[in-house]
Amino acid sequence: MTEPSALSQEAHAEGLAAYRTAGQQRARDFGNRGPLRLTDADGLHPEILGAYREHGYYVFTGILDDREVAELRHDVAEMLARAPVREGAETDAQGRPALGIDYARSPYVFAKPLSDPWGGTEIFGGRHQVQMAQPAADADAPAEIVFTMIAMCQALPAGLRLYGHPGLLAIAASINGEDFVPFNDSIFVKEPGLGGAVAWHQDGVTHWESPNWDPEIHGFNFQAQLYDATLGNCLWVLPGSHKRGKIDIKALVRENGGSEQLPDAVPLECAAGDVLIINRQILHGSFANTSPDRRTSLTFGFHRRASVLGVKMAGGLSQKNPGQRCDAQRIFDRSAVIQLAIDARHQARPGEPRFAYKPFAGLEDDFRFNDDTSERFLRDYYVKDLAI
Numbered sequence: 001m002t003e004p005s006a007l008s009q010e011a012h013a014e015g016l017a018a019y020r021t022a023g024q025q026r027a028r029d030f031g032n033r034g035p036l037r038l039t040d041a042d043g044l045h046p047e048i049l050g051a052y053r054e055h056g057y058y059v060f061t062g063i064l065d066d067r068e069v070a071e072l073r074h075d076v077a078e079m080l081a082r083a084p085v086r087e088g089a090e091t092d093a094q095g096r097p098a099l100g101i102d103y104a105r106s107p108y109v110f111a112k113p114l115s116d117p118w119g120g121t122e123i124f125g126g127r128h129q130v131q132m133a134q135p136a137a138d139a140d141a142p143a144e145i146v147f148t149m150i151a152m153c154q155a156l157p158a159g160l161r162l163y164g165h166p167g168l169l170a171i172a173a174s175i176n177g178e179d180f181v182p183f184n185d186s187i188f189v190k191e192p193g194l195g196g197a198v199a200w201h202q203d204g205v206t207h208w209e210s211p212n213w214d215p216e217i218h219g220f221n222f223q224a225q226l227y228d229a230t231l232g233n234c235l236w237v238l239p240g241s242h243k244r245g246k247i248d249i250k251a252l253v254r255e256n257g258g259s260e261q262l263p264d265a266v267p268l269e270c271a272a273g274d275v276l277i278i279n280r281q282i283l284h285g286s287f288a289n290t291s292p293d294r295r296t297s298l299t300f301g302f303h304r305r306a307s308v309l310g311v312k313m314a315g316g317l318s319q320k321n322p323g324q325r326c327d328a329q330r331i332f333d334r335s336a337v338i339q340l341a342i343d344a345r346h347q348a349r350p351g352e353p354r355f356a357y358k359p360f361a362g363l364e365d366d367f368r369f370n371d372d373t374s375e376r377f378l379r380d381y382y383v384k385d386l387a388i
């Protein structure tokens with residue numbers, strides 16, 4: 001049995017207060033945020049692309065309209081309500097069959113409230129090298145909470161439509177090329193007084209020692225915010241660290257007197273409807289949510305095709321059998337989710353311009369979103385995530 005944490009939630013929040021305020025000022029100095037601006041050719045504006053490439057992140061403000069935010073909140077609430085009562089259970093809190101019992105893999109990842117389940121472990125290649133502080137949860141808190149959820153495109157109708165967002169896909173094409181391919185998705189659920197920490201880490205497993213390594217070889221993630229991501233609960237990044245290669249995080253923490261409050265990092269505060277992007281190689285993490293505010297972040301990423309083709313797949317949230325070599329068929333099948341998402345979005349928002357996804361040019365009619373294509377390409381799509 002583990003000892004209960006001696007750190008109260010109040011002490012945890014107070015201990016971070018000065019660091020947060022200083023970080024907020026640094027973030028303001030960087031800027032690196034604003035509305036999406038595209039060129040006449042529908043590419044990301046070169047100023048934004050340059051800022052992203054330089055610092056490894058960017059916050060796009062006001063990307064999702066109120067309707068989209070409301071639909072996503074509704075669907076996420078429904079998914080949470082349908083979670084199994086505990087890990088491995090077959091029914092939800094209302095006794096209904098839990099969502100995902102017929103999925104290839106349960107979409108729910110559980111953890112102890114306010115814990116850092118990956119920090120200091122070997123999970124995901126040991127990338128979360130140092131565990132964050134784990135404050136004590138309230139005495140009446142549940143023994144375990146939903147920490148993150150996968151299968152966004154299958155489980156959430158609005159999540160699939162988000163995946164087909166023309167502005168976001170234009171960003172993906174500008175960064176990774178018009179033949180860009182998917183990575184994976186996960187929804188971070190950070191309820192006040194319950195949501196856990198994600199230890200400082202760099203994503204990416206495969207290419208650190210590749211002869212053709214470069215700062216963008218492990219792709220990037222979007223993070224769409226369904227509620228304001230506040231100073232007390234948001235994601236933090238160390239600007240520019242995506243260019244430094246693999247960082248010895250243990251040494252960084254040691255040199256920082258053992259403190260997880262890494263110097264020079266910045267908090268990525270967002271309003272509901274903002275969507276941030278982070279280079280997967282940037283050093284990033286988040287603290288246990290001892291704030292009064294909920295954060296729900298839909299996280300999904302994209303790669304360059306050349307980063308995954310012929311490459312052995314790494315483990316990941318959705319990957320049971322890492323080590324398979326990624327071929328063109330796997331890329332095609334997994335990328336079909338993008339094309340179905342574009343069509344699902346078009347059906348719901350016929351007046352909005354549709355993104356033209358180059359790898360499916362000419363195949364649009366075969367990849368309309370309907371029962372047949374859902375069964376063929378959406379069911380358990382995440383087992384084909386392109387994890388590197």
Ligand SMILES: O=C(O)CCC(=O)C(=O)O
Nearest residue numbers: 188198221235286297299
């Ligand atoms: O949003 C968070 O708190 C963690 C996100 C993260 O670690 C990731 O996307 O890799």
